[in-house]
Amino acid sequence: MKFSLKRKLLREPKLRFLITLVLMKFIRFLLFPFTIIYIIVTSLRNYFFDVGVFKSTRFEKPIIVVGNLSVGGTGKTPQIEYLIKLLKSNYKLGVLSRGYGRVTKGFLLVDETKNVLEVGDEPLQFSRKFVNVSVAVDENRVNGIQQLTNTEVVLLDDAFQHRKVAAGFYVLLTKYSDLFSNDFVLPTGNLRERRVGVKRANVVVVTKCPSTIDEQEKNDLKQLIGRYYEGPIFFSTIKYAAVLQSNNAIVIQTLDLSNYEVLLITGIANPTPLENYLLGLNCSFKHIKFSDHHQFTEKEITDLKRQFDILNSGNKIVLTTEKDFVRLSDQIENLYYLEIETNFGNQQQEFDDLITNYVKKDL
Numbered sequence: 001m002k003f004s005l006k007r008k009l010l011r012e013p014k015l016r017f018l019i020t021l022v023l024m025k026f027i028r029f030l031l032f033p034f035t036i037i038y039i040i041v042t043s044l045r046n047y048f049f050d051v052g053v054f055k056s057t058r059f060e061k062p063i064i065v066v067g068n069l070s071v072g073g074t075g076k077t078p079q080i081e082y083l084i085k086l087l088k089s090n091y092k093l094g095v096l097s098r099g100y101g102r103v104t105k106g107f108l109l110v111d112e113t114k115n116v117l118e119v120g121d122e123p124l125q126f127s128r129k130f131v132n133v134s135v136a137v138d139e140n141r142v143n144g145i146q147q148l149t150n151t152e153v154v155l156l157d158d159a160f161q162h163r164k165v166a167a168g169f170y171v172l173l174t175k176y177s178d179l180f181s182n183d184f185v186l187p188t189g190n191l192r193e194r195r196v197g198v199k200r201a202n203v204v205v206v207t208k209c210p211s212t213i214d215e216q217e218k219n220d221l222k223q224l225i226g227r228y229y230e231g232p233i234f235f236s237t238i239k240y241a242a243v244l245q246s247n248n249a250i251v252i253q254t255l256d257l258s259n260y261e262v263l264l265i266t267g268i269a270n271p272t273p274l275e276n277y278l279l280g281l282n283c284s285f286k287h288i289k290f291s292d293h294h295q296f297t298e299k300e301i302t303d304l305k306r307q308f309d310i311l312n313s314g315n316k317i318v319l320t321t322e323k324d325f326v327r328l329s330d331q332i333e334n335l336y337y338l339e340i341e342t343n344f345g346n347q348q349q350e351f352d353d354l355i356t357n358y359v360k361k362d363l
Contacts, residue, residue, distance in 0.1 A: 028188045035188040042185070042193045049163040056166035057142045062153045062362040063167040064355070067160025069180040069197055070190045073269030073292065074173040075207035075342065077122050077323060078238070080157050082342040083171075084130050086352055087153055087359065092134075094151035096144045097123045097158065099137030101293040107147045110135040121293060121326045122157065128326070141165045153359055160200070161192055169358045172201035174225070175270070176209040176235075181224045198229045203354060205234045207342070208273055213237075232354065234347050238273055241339040244319070247329045252317070252336065257283040261313035265304060265320045265328065267294035274321065274338070285319070286311065294327075301331050 048054040064083060068074040080095065087093055099108070099120035110119045110127040119127075119137050127135040134151055138144030141162050145154055159165065160172060174180045180198065183189045198204065206221055213235060222233050244252045252260070257278065262285035266274065269292040278285055288307065290296070296304075308318055318335050320328055325337040344351050 031187040035185050038187070039185050039194060046163070046193065046197065054163070056163055058166045059145055059154075061151065062169070062359045063145065063156060063165065064153070064169045064171065064358075065156045065159045065162075065165075065167040066171045066173065067156075067158050068173045069160070069192055069195065070174070070178065070183055071186070071192060072175075072178075072190060074175045075236070075238070076158055076173060077125070078340055078342045079171065079173060079205065079207070079236075080122075080126065080155055081129070083155055083355065084126070084133055086355060088130060088133055091359065092150060092152040094134040094136065094145075094148040094154040095123070095126050096141060096148065096154055096156050097126075097135075097137050098139045098141075099123055100158075101295060102137065104137075105139070107136060107138040107140075107144055110137065116327050117295070121323050125323055125326050152363065160197075168362050169355070170201045170203075172198055172204050173207050174204060176206050176213075176221075177272075179206070179221070179224060181228060195228045198225075201229065201231065202358075203232050203234060203351070204229055205236055205351075207236050208270075209235050209237050211237050232350075234344060234351050236342045236344050238277075239341050239343040240277055241341075244336040245322075245325070245339055246334070246336045247325075248334050250334070254338065255281065257281050257319075259315060260284075261311050261316040262286070263304070263308045263311060263316065263318045264288070265318065265324060266290065267296075267324045267327070268292055268321055271321075277338075284313075296327060296331070301328075305332065 049056055066076050066079050068076065084093060084095065097120065102120045103117050108114065108119055110123045114124060116124055123135050123137050126133065134148055136144055136148055141156060141159055142164050145165065148154055156165065156167060160170060180191060180195055183191050185191045185194060204225060218235055225233055240254060242254050244254060258281055262283055264278070264285045264287040266287070267290035271289060275287065288304065308316065318332055320335060320337050322337045322339055325335060329335055
């Protein structure tokens with residue numbers, strides 16, 4: 001009887017999640033000796049770059065880095081898009097990424113002939129969305145910048161730890177629900193380097209803040225971050241589009257999602273804000289999660305289509321993120337995505353001025 005009860009309890013999703021969480025924390029605690037080794041290695045690496053033992057290359061054109069100290073999704077893609085929109089009208093703009101998950105090597109310009117496997121999902125998204133911006137991939141960022149000859153300003157995606165490039169301006173992102181100042185270095189925590197690495201940043205942006213955040217909470221967060229950083233701190237929220245985008249001609253208003261039964265498919269690091277947003281719209285959805293940058297197999301696509309077919313409602317759609325749409329739009333019909341953008345609220349002009357003043361000064 002007791003054994004049967006235990007088996008029943010273990011089938012409860014919330015209980016399984018809690019057990020998994022406890023086990024993961026225990027395993028991370030056991031890995032602490034490896035954390036010490038990781039700290040020593042990364043600290044020595046940064047020191048050698050700081051004193052010039054390791055070479056950093058500077059460029060005459062303005063180079064802006066967007067990155068983070070932690071692994072996982074902090075909102076780099078919408079932040080890059082924000083900068084593109086801010087600068088593209090006045091400058092010949094280039095965006096350089098390593099092209100995470102691609103099967104190719106070396107420098108590649110991203111255009112309409114490329115696919116996800118060749119260049120990665122985020123660079124392909126940038127290229128399709130901003131046709132007059134030069135988008136490229138290269139794991140060697142120095143070489144990549146050198147190849148982007150027809151540009152006046154270059155944005156480096158996820159390159160805060162890529163110290164072979166000495167950029168002129170660093171935007172460091174940290175997630176509201178998982179501040180770097182409360183975290184620890186891998187593998188015990190999620191940080192790629194020690195918290196003092198934030199001192200290389202010109203600006204820190206606390207991303208994915210709730211829309212209800214007030215000045216008192218902002219000041220509290222500034223104090224936490226201020227233990228390691230003395231520069232300007234900004235707070236951004238996610239703003240969702242009013243209309244869904246799709247690979248068909250049927251228009252759906254975001255506020256009308258409550259009228260649909262939704263199969264939600266995500267392959268991003270942190271889908272929780274999207275889940276919460278849909279719940280706030282009283283949207284009924286079934287969520288199938290994959291890992292960040294997941295490359296979907298034929299079998300998985302077939303299974304996803306089957307999952308859609310067995311939804312109860314006749315009024316149903318498949319919804320995904322913009323990044324996942326790049327990978328899925330050619331394989332699933334009537335696929336929709338909810339476009340997002342970074343919103344700085346009443347700090348927007350101040351943030352914009354920091355960026356534009358740097359670019360003007362460095363040209």
